[in-house]
Amino acid sequence: MTTETIRSTKYPAQAHAYSAWPLILIIIGGAIGLVYAVIAYLINLKIYASDLSRMNKILANLLCGMAACSGWWYSAQWVQSYLAH
Numbered sequence: 602m603t604t605e606t607i608r609s610t611k612y613p614a615q616a617h618a619y620s621a622w623p624l625i626l627i628i629i630g631g632a633i634g635l636v637y638a639v640i641a642y643l644i645n646l647k648i649y650a651s652d653l654s655r656m657n658k659i660l661a662n663l664l665c666g667m668a669a670c671s672g673w674w675y676s677a678q679w680v681q682s683y684l685a686h
Contacts, residue, residue, distance in 0.1 A: 612646060619659075620645035623666040630673045633680070641669035 612620075623641035626634030648661045 612649065616646065616649045619662055620649055622662075623669045626669060626673050630677070633676050634673050637669040637673045637676075641665050 620642050623645070624638045626638040626641075628634075630637065644665050645662050648658055648665065651658070653661065
């Protein structure tokens with residue numbers, strides 16, 4: 602699936618709602634959270650457009666969001682330790 606295919610695909614509101622849950626990182630994560638949240642959102646839209654079964658889409662969506670949260674946590678810890686020295 603190419604970027605053009607994703608841009609031209611119309612997603613229902615439900616797909617955006619399911620894909621957007623990692624955007625909570627913006628509230629608690631600042632700029633770093635914004636980066637991870639947007640990446641996770643775009644990946645979740647690709648997952649939604651894939652040929653996976655509904656259950657696999659949900660699980661992949663959750664896994665992607667949790668990976669974004671973990672990435673944010675690791676990055677925040679790294680920045681905090683870097684600034685502490």
